[in-house]
Amino acid sequence: MADERPGSIDVLVVGAGPVGLTLAAELQRYGATCRIVDRAPQPTDKSKAVIVHARMLEHFDHLELEQTFLARGTMVHSVSFFVQSKRVAQLDFVGTDTRYPFVLCIPQDVTENILGTRLADVGVHVERSVEFLDFDQDDGGVTSRLRHPDGSIEEVRTRYLVGCDGSRSTVRDKAGITFEGLAYEEEWILADVQLETDFFVRDEASLFVELRHFLAVFPLPGDRWRLIAVRKVADPTEAAAPATVEEFETVLLKHTRRAVRVFDPIWITPFRIGHKQADRLRVGRVFIAGDAAHIHSQVGGQGMNTGLQDAINLGWKLALSVRGQAEPRLLDTYEEERLPVIRSVLWGTDLATRAFTLRRKVDQQTLNTLGRFAIGLLPVHDYLTRSISQVGINYRARGYTSPAPADGARQRQWGRRPRLVAQPGDHAPRAPHLKLLPDSPTIRLYDLLRHNGHTVVFLQGKRQTDLAGDAVVDFARELRDVFGDELHFIGVRLRDTWKASTFGFPLVHDVAAEMHKAYGATTPTVIVIRPDCYIAFRSAWQDRNTLAPFLSAYLLSTESTASLEPT
Structure with missing residues (x-):
């Protein structure tokens, strides 16, 4: 055939x-x-x-699948680090800037x-x-x-x-x-089992790190647990021996200093990484x-x-x-x-793996110190939670993203702290409290992105200006004439000088100015959000004519079948 x-x-x-x-x-x-x-x-x-992390749950939300995932998984809100059975540090995902401040085990x-x-x-x-x-x-x-x-x-x-x-x-x-790459010398064992113990809690993952020993314990749905441990081997070239329940009970005893019954394994295996x-x-x-x-x-x-x-x-x-x-x-x-994202992930996981499989006593002492003090520092804690949850991944200054303006122009357009606002290459901030006009139901930005194209967002700006809604709609028509139905439009206002009756596309009110703050929209601003919810472009309104040439480098002109006339 x-x-x-x-x-x-x-x-x-x-x-x-x-x-x-x-x-x-x-x-x-x-x-x-x-x-x-x-x-x-x-x-x-x-x-x-x-494990499914927050960034992926955000995308599953975009696909309206997140409730299915949440119903069939187990939420983990923190990760605790133990040395000699004592907790020395804790990573808490609750403060992560996402609708899903947890790890989903599924x-x-x-x-x-x-x-x-x-x-x-x-x-x-x-x-x-x-x-x-x-x-x-x-x-x-x-x-x-x-x-x-x-x-x-x-x-x-x-x-x-x-x-x-x-x-x-x-x-x-x-x-x-x-x-190409390398294989680690260590042999690992894995099991999905039930445990008889009160040492662990169901909304927390536990990592035990000691010299030449490592154990990870994650909750799974159905009162089960995922166990992963490093195994000592005399000859790494020999075939791995089968893993057993008794072997895991020995590992758990060493790390928790108490007897833990392991039973009903549905998967238990050795592996190398x-x-x-x-x-x-x-x-x-x-x-x-x-x-x-x-x-x-x-x-x-x-x-x-x-x-x-x-x-x-x-x-x-x-x-x-x-x-x-x-x-x-x-x-x-x-x-x-x-x-670049892949290289960064490999670098980070390699560094963590080597830290968790220590071979020298001095390394153990260093890790203990880092665990007790460094993770407790807010910048370190936030960096780790953002990295693990992958909400910190961005495509700044590469690929399909526009360059950011020079520092002086950036500060004039984005406010006093421009590095803290969303830039081209960042995932679009959430903006969960918008009012859709004219009827004013509460809506999230992501609810307005559930279509199959690019979204051009016009932010009115914090500072008072004379930018009329008619001018915004005229510019949107110009873009639609070139790029057709691939472009969708949203207006975001702070003041009632923009009227829903003027716009032929959604107009929302930024109730607490949180979207303007997240995007650093001090003055009227144009944002383009890609279909994957990453920001492709941003400019001040006065620089809006740079948008069409930018899009033309990636998108072809197409015929529009939709109208932007107000209804």
Whole structure:
């Protein structure tokens, strides 16, 4: 069987783990057709990656899936660090600037079930027991060869190919992408079990760090716990011995100084870890994401979350490209934006892993001191919680983002503390208390971003000006005439000189000026928010004519079918 029609399917996604499922759902959401195949005959039944961080929950909120995730997971509001059974420090996520100030512990098989159900709801089903073999590409597309369960070979023609097929990625291998890194010497053991003890609490994760020993304990749904520990091995080249309940009871006794009964294991296994990174994420029309592009230590639960954000970054860009609304330059920004993030995650997880697997007594003493004092410092605490929850990830000064103005102009436009306000490349701040005019129901900014395009936001500015609503609407029409329905518009006012009757798009009242403060909108300001909720552009109103040239470097002109006339 063969499908040789160019572009009959826009994208072939190889791999139906969380990253592949998310990418396929994003493509379908933005109007691109796709197929998703996986060589495994059925979804995983293992918990595997069990942590979903705040940044991903924010995106699941955007997809209206967050309540499903929250109902099936366990919220962890803090992480405690123990040395010799005594708590020496605590990271508290409650103060993190997000709607989800916690870590959600949820088994990967549940995550895949939620995402797979969403995908099936929009008419895309995973094709299982289908093995990706190789591909050829040319200027017009990619021809991939797939082996079906009956042994037949299918050739499928698509515009793009994306490998989400794990650390042993065939797509990466066939694309000639280098995947290099190191393996850690330590052997690890993992178990999903029940515990009989009162040492741990259900809304807290516990990390035990001692010389040559490490134990992590996370709550899971259904009164279960995830245990991860370092195992001493005499010869790291020998095959790992099976992990046992008794081995974990010994580890728990050492770290908690009390007997803990471990029972009813549903998954218990030894494993080794390493950190590797692809040297690039794209070869022509072929891309890689998730574990196909990066693997690293499980410390901090960064792996799956980083892969999911790969998919979110890439999905809308591919969709715009296949819809004929993007310049080729837009796809280049996937690698430009994600590779620095991946490098940063690998650096951070490697540093943490080495800290948690100490070999020298002096290192233990240093860590104890850092744990007791440094984490207690507010800047250090905030940096760690923002890094772990991934709400601090940004694309400033790279990829599809406009440059920030020089320091002097920045201070004039953004106020006295310009470094604290949202900049191009940052994730759009929440602004949860807006009033939609004219009827004034309370609404969040993110509620107004639930569409498939870019959003141009006009902020009235804190300072009194004579900028009329008619001028804003005229400028929006000019943009719509060039870029069509890809652009959506929102007006944000502080004063009633802007009237809902003037605007042909949503106008909201910034009740406590929190959105103006978050965006540093001292004077009238223009913001562009990308489909992935990152800020692409900002300027003062008087510099608004720089917006169209900026967008033209990435987006193609299209015909509009919508009106901006007030209703």
